[in-house]
Amino acid sequence: IASIEIPKKQWPELIGCLLNNMTQQDKPAGLKQATLETLGYVCEEISHEDLVQDEVNAVLTAVVQGMNLAEHSSEVRLAAARALYNALDFAQTNFENEMERNYIMKMVCETAISKEVEIRQAAFECLVSIASTYYEKLEPYMQALFELTSNAVKGDEEAVSLQAIEFWSSICDEEIELQEYESTESGDSEPPHSRFIEKALSSLVPMLLETLLKQEEDQDQDDSIWNLSMAGGTCLGLVSRTVGDAIVPLVMPFVEANILKPEWRCREAATYAFGSILEGPSIDKLSPLVHAGLDFLLKAMKDENNHVRDTTAWTLSRIFELLHSPAGGISVISSENIQQILGVLLESINDTPNVAEKICGAIYYLCQGYFEAGQASSVLTPFLTDIITQLIRTADRTDGGDSKLRSSAYETLNEVVRCSYIVDTSPIIEQLLPVIMNKLGQTLELQIVSSDDREKQGDLQASLCGVIQVIIQKLSSTDETRPIILRASDQIMALFLRVFACRSSTVHEEAMLAIGSLAYACGPKFENYMGEFYRYLEMGLQNFEEYQVCSITVGVVGDISRALDDKVLQFCDGIMKHLLNDLGSNELHRSVKPHIFSCFGDIALAIGEHFERYVLYVVQAMQQAAAVCAQLDANDEELMEYGNQLRRSIFEAYSGILQGFKDSKPEVMLPYASHLLQFIEVVFLDRQRDESVTKAAVAVMGDLADALGPNTKLLFRDRAFYIEFLGECLQSDDESIKETATWTQGMIGRVMVS
């Protein structure tokens, strides 16, 4: 209630009343405890700006004093520490003031060594949150915080030591973000980077390495477990990303000392440490180590301990992800060792499900590396049949417990297909298609008696639709292989229609994605399927709740428009009704809306003059959206990105519409030309605009001149900004912007001399 009423100033006496409970000595501990909980929740819900500063101060004083050991019972102190956690965002002004900040930090640090474990845990939770919220204020406290966290990691209860490690992981998160910011931005307004990790490195790394030896026996099999060694290794990975090369000499002695020890914990910890530092340091630093260690790791896939094999497989996948980039001229894999590597991977994929899943990851990245190298992907061709066979066998395993292994196997299969060198491998992929279709057909025959059965069926269908989509996309990417899809399209479509009838939203999304690719592959032939498919298209467009389904369906409308061209007209009234409804809905996730505008362009280009009956509504929606763009908060990066998408999509829509009308009824767009040009000018004046927006804007300017011809002469003459805009685009480093601007310049030039 407070979160609603306080911002509206409708409950001014609440804070005073709550504070009264805390300041009067004779109030019972239970009331103080409940009051602190309430204050914590209220602080979390409202902004500090909703209260006057005196009230904010009084609230924080009450909360922080509630943590005082001398004055309060353990229940009250626990409630106070938890309330402070919720109130940290609220304390912004107080953290700016050195004296107040010192007081809060002193109380939190004292509370972090309380006798009661729950209170210590709550205090460390506060420190974790402070690390990310007030990173730039931490400098004077870091020595004390290092000692506090270090003692907790080494000797406290697990619940507390986990928080202590999380404190350092949060510091890493902050510094990694600062470094990313530094590398993209320049200027003097950069937030301060205190290099805490670098400064603490020589003590921090040994502390984390110690935690790696505290594994649990079966931690890889259970997703609910989070323990010291997992947290420590994860933090080590973040430290590595933060400091780069400097971590290597601190970790390698630990790896070398432990990797051959008889105790499995030592071997696993050594491998985990090695795997954790593969991201961050330079390739030059890592490459010799990985080259020297690869053979050992491949042999360790036969270690007697499952846990060691699991971590080894994970480390291999990290090596292939990070140090296998033939495109960049760097790879640990060569023609000499590829056979051995794939031999080990394809054998170890038969290991226990947890190991097999990591092996899938290794194959995934191995293929991906070759794909980026273009022709070099043919290196994998001789092994492709074996890889595919083993992945399908893995997906068919019944010992996976949940469906994680199966979906990993199918996802890896997708990457294998995507990355294969099509010139060599199309016969193999052609053979794969009926195998997967057959599997999808079998899921439709499964007996469903429980909701669990239904869920499993849905997951499997989603995976199989995903594979089919990837195959369609792959085979339709060349003129030579597209006929394979055309020959199979009747059967594929019949399957998808049966899958839609199962009514699971995940499957709906996957099948829809696949149908978009199929429509692209089929072209005009897709008209044959529209009769039966149309109702599912409508369902997708109306699916506000699962907005991803809606979004993908909008994209499919675009695919179908391009495929059917003017034959799509017969479905357009229905489609346009739904698209306009979607645009007007407050319920639908905003991310779908730019796709809808782009889709208008696709439809208009397909049906040409027949778009006239929708123009009034569509232009109105675009004008409203253009007005929204002008009101977005320029300080909100996410909103600005959305604004860019929206602008680009509006331009795309106008482009499609203008080009669609050009040959028969260009005059339909004449009344809107001035508004469009005005909108382009507003976008031109926005210095934050994205390059893709620039490109769409300069293109639509050309479309306007091209479609409306001499009618736009006066318009352009009155809005001379276009000359400057074209000048800017012609100077661009982006060739496609330059090319589009040249074309637009030609179009406007033609109008101006007319």
Next chain:
Amino acid sequence: MAPHDLRRPFKRPAISDQQRRRELSLQRQAQNRLDAQHHARRLASTLLFLQPPQSDPEADPEPDPEIAPEAE
């Protein structure tokens, strides 16, 4: 209200193939859209080329020889 989830991704390859499928589809659609619009514009350029030059010759883009037959 609850403290943030402490668990971070652990020994998991950061694969979301579903997200990748979505993104690749969007990329393909964007490319197809661009091609379709580009096609319409190239027809216009060709027509422009076929007209006698009236303006600054630098303003005229190069014609695309592949498209010329379609414009006839």
